Amino acid sequence: MLKKRVIFTLLYDNGSFMLSRNFRLQKVGDLHWLKRNYNFSDIAFSIDELIILDVTRGNRNEERFYEHVRFFTEECFVPIASGGGIRTLEQASQLIYSGADKVVVNTLVVENPNIIIDIATKFGAQCIVASIDVGLANNKFNIWTDNGSVKQEIGITELLNNIASLPIGELYLNSINHDGTGHGYENELLDFIPDKFPIPVILAGGAGKYKHFANALQDERVDAVATAHLFNFVGNGLQEAREQLLNDKFNLAVWDVNLAKYLANCI
């Protein structure tokens, strides 16, 4: 039986990892910091997937970002999706050649779906994650692109219908208003998903504790939950959350975390 997933999202800005609250970024530390404060191999064995997003607000140094992506492909034996600022097939290819299994596209979904078709023609629809940032303004939910800075006119359900007709493998549905708050996911966003939506849905934005994962995973419209909160799950927070979900009989994949250590250099 297909399992649901718990995903960790790393936000990257120009060499540093960031904490985001309502899309306002705060620098937390670089790769060195991350390695020191997180036992990354423990984290890696507690998640089903890793997403690394370049949310750099100024000029992007893409080469440097690709190097960071490559580092994680050497440390984790889970799928890695990566994106941020992808506008061309060339950028998507670079990410995949740096070890990403999937690319995350956001602004392209609204502004230039043809490039998505090009990426899918080269790498397959399964490797494209459409990320949608939804924000509330004047009591109305809107789609925002370009790191949440540009409000788009297109309706959410209309955009989701477009996504369903594009070669896209997954939807990353993110709430700007709940982002980084730790107050729980914005479950209302799920109501915008059309009936019989054919693409797996990752819900993101707002998770702060175990209970939020559990609530979202109970919803049959949710295939995966993501958290980008570096502090709520610092130490072995993610590991404990996963263990509790498994104890509570959530339909997650199982593997032996301890055995992995014995497999290192076993041949």
Added chain:
Amino acid sequence: MNLTNIPKVKIIDYGIGNIWSVMSAFKYLGVEVEIVSDPEEISMSSILVLPGVGSFRKCMESLMNSGIDKAVIEAVSNKDAKILGVCLGMQLMGSCSTEDGKTKGLNLLPNRVEKFTSQELNSKKVPHVGFDSINFDKKEGLFKDLPDMPDFYFTHSYRMLVEDLHGVYATCKYGVEFLAAYQVNNICGTQFHPEKSQTNGLILLKNFIQL
């Protein structure tokens, strides 16, 4: 120490997809890894990994244009090299696929590749993406030391049919039963990504090396 006993895995690079993660997983196990794209070198290798992502037709075209197709067949059929095809790499070793019109495969195995049909899926989502459990009869060969019904990471819209297979194999059910992994003599394939499947995948890769 006898250096010739250290197994060296050659990962075939034909310009398609992601070879870093499969390299990292073998390195984690302590296996020496090398990337190869020269047909002559491939035909002389004893342990090969054939990755693959994207479309069956495109991958076959790349293999044929570079002459890697013949080199792989030479190594596997005539020189008894062992090979592991991963994801599309597993499918490529079959006879044909219906992806982008009918395309012939490397034909190392008779199995065919077809898309999941909507009838079979009964409104299940495509691609089949995420961890799913596999079934096999005996914990031997490729499946040695694995737990019962272990979870592996899949991402695919086409699947290989369970037909005419003489060897050890595993199945997975997603609307319909399909071939999740096989080991037919020196030819192994996994529809899932062992390099993306945490401990279970590492166990399977260890088994492949030790076959």
